[in-house]
């Protein structure tokens with residue numbers, strides 16, 4: 018059955034971003050009495066996709082659990098029961114994972130505000146409402162926790178406005194279009210060309226994925242059907258330091274341009290000129306096949322690392338024989354290897370900003386002294402944390418070796434710690450307006466991880482099973 022036909026069983030945020038509900042509260046809870054917690058969680062009006070499709074909602078509630086949260090409720094959330102091993106281990110579950118994700122140095126889990134030891138959440142309750150109402154909605158839920166078997170670890174808030182992240186860049190533009198109606202047949206020759214549509218099984222458990230089959234999922238009592246994994250990272254942004262560094266590098270007049278080069282889009286979201294496809298803020302119909310050397314959009318720019326687009330082969334189809342030669346790896350380059358198969362590594366972003374937002378005083382001027390921290394409650398949904406979020410974060414964003422580049426990480430997100438071999442990671446290669454190669458060095462760390470966890474966002478029938486005890 019197509020995912021669309023099961024909308025009543027799917028939590029709404031799997032399809033919707035709810036941009037009109039510009040306030041969000043993320044309640045991170047620990048369970049101290051399973052029976053009471055089940056009873057209270059059953060009283061929450063969880064919004065289904067069918068609800069969201071049938072009427073305009075003024076509030077939304079979604080529930081997700083960590084593996085230890087499921088265990089606290091008596092559900093074995095391990096690989097033997099079909100749950101992903103990385104979910105069972107957790108985001109901060111072992112040092113090798115932390116290394117791969119770049120969670121070292123200032124990003125190390127032992128420095129997080131939440132996510133480890135006694136701040137490891139069991140339950141995430143996502144509340145969305147208009148910004149004028151979100152404080153009251155949050156207070157109502159926090160008050161209800163008394164005697165509910167759950168303790169509040171932290172209430173993380175986003176007070177909008179949406180559409181820009183704290184550095185000031187337009188955000189929330191590029192998303193994969195999920196094939197809700199089951200029209201897509203993955204695996205054909207046309208998959209060599211970049212496409213933005215994604216098989217439902219890349220986001221929903223129990224559905225066919227981009228490989229053309231339904232992978233293992235927590236199928237016992239159908240607990241996992243129509244569920245997904247939710248990755249939550251609290252990423253604090255040094256807005257002041259970002260704009261100060263840009264001004265030092267490029268002067269007052271060039272600061273915004275250099276920032277745009279690092280993100281890979283204009284400040285208002287327009288794709289960089291020269292990539293083909295539609296232009297203008299928010300346009301998303303472009304690839305990097307026409308820009309193999311990164312003259313229009315640097316190969317290491319944030320959006321190009323996070324989604325190298327251009328499908329299995331950046332040059333598209335080249336005829337049967339040359340396709341075979343390329344598929345066998347007999348002809349190609351390091352760059353082509355690294356950008357292969359972007360469609361297996363897409364994520365659905367659902368994050369929201371916190372703290373002051375916006376371009377500080379024209380960006381070229383002295384940035385205002387920060388009064389309160391800013392950042393992203395980065396949230397993404399995916400059916401395989403390892404193949405999707407962790408691959409994007411570990412192999413593309415945090416890696417010092419990407420698509421033939423070395424000595425640099427994502428210019429926005431890198432932790433700038435030395436690579437495994439000891440080499441520097443704080444550079445950024447780009448081309449100036451005349452197409453001349455340029456190298457910026459000594460990039461500071463602009464984004465610091467302050468918390469995180471992997472959650473399971475069940476379908477509604479699965480949720481009922483979990484809460485039935």
Ligand code: HEM
Pocket residue numbers: 182183184186187188189190191192252253254280282286319320321323324364392393395406409410414429430464
């Ligand atoms: C504070 C941290 C971050 C900032 C400021 C940031 C900023 C941005 C901006 C401005 C865009 C372009 C607008 C858009 O397409 O929505 C973007 C796109 C994107 N970002 Fe981030 N981002 C952050 C963290 C992350 C992380 C942690 C990941 C994943 C590991 C990620 C993955 C993506 C993806 C997949 C895209 C879309 C790329 C495309 O399809 O063109 N971002 N980000």
